[in-house]
Amino acid sequence: RHIIGLSGFSIYAPAALAVVLLRTGIVSGIVVFIALLFIAIIGKQLIRYLKLEYVPRTAMLLWFVAVGTFLMIAVSTVLPTHIFYTIDMLPLLLLMLLTEDFMGTQSELAWHIVVERSLQMMTLAVLGAFIIGMRIVQEFVLVNPEVVIAGIGLINFMVGKYLGLRLTEYLRFKPIIDAEE
Numbered sequence: 001r002h003i004i005g006l007s008g009f010s011i012y013a014p015a016a017l018a019v020v021l022l023r024t025g026i027v028s029g030i031v032v033f034i035a036l037l038f039i040a041i042i043g044k045q046l047i048r049y050l051k052l053e054y055v056p057r058t059a060m061l062l063w064f065v066a067v068g069t070f071l072m073i074a075v076s077t078v079l080p081t082h083i084f085y086t087i088d089m090l091p092l093l094l095l096m097l098l099t100e101d102f103m104g105t106q107s108e109l110a111w112h113i114v115v116e117r118s119l120q121m122m123t124l125a126v127l128g129a130f131i132i133g134m135r136i137v138q139e140f141v142l143v144n145p146e147v148v149i150a151g152i153g154l155i156n157f158m159v160g161k162y163l164g165l166r167l168t169e170y171l172r173f174k175p176i177i178d179a180e181e
Helices: 013-024 026-048 054-076 089-106 111-133 135-143 145-161 167-172 174-180
Strands: none
Touching (some): 013 026, 013 089, 026 054, 026 089, 054 089, 111 135
16 A cells, blocks of 8 residues: 555555455355455445434444345255355455444545555455465465565565555656656
8 A cells, every 4th residue: 555556445455355255266266255345335225214323323334234145045955156156254254343343434434435445455365365375475475485474574665665655656646746757
């Protein structure tokens, strides 16, 4: 986010979604995540009429997503799709929790920003899934955990000191930068 300018709903959401996509398969994970987002959007619209406080409203939304997920699984048994046959319970639970994160962000922002962030998060998650799915990366992390831990700390420190334009801002303002030169 700080260097490139892409963002997700939170710091952990793209990483969690990357792990889910790695486990479920990228296409299956994206399809299920989008389906859960639609369930959450419908649930949020219905729950809005109950006029509940934040925590009960969030619990009700998660209940709605859980029931919707159960119905999706039940309906998929009679459809010619095999998406749910390959998904374990933990990735499904992570997807359900990410929809709650999405809905929290969605309530604060305009829809076009939510869609833009969703696409950015999905891009980061797919890229992350490819990176953590690489055998060489997995082997390096397992063989050199101290290098990875120290390296991540150093990279976080250096990124924190960076004060320049993000890549997306540079591309956005390139005509102005070129005109000044």
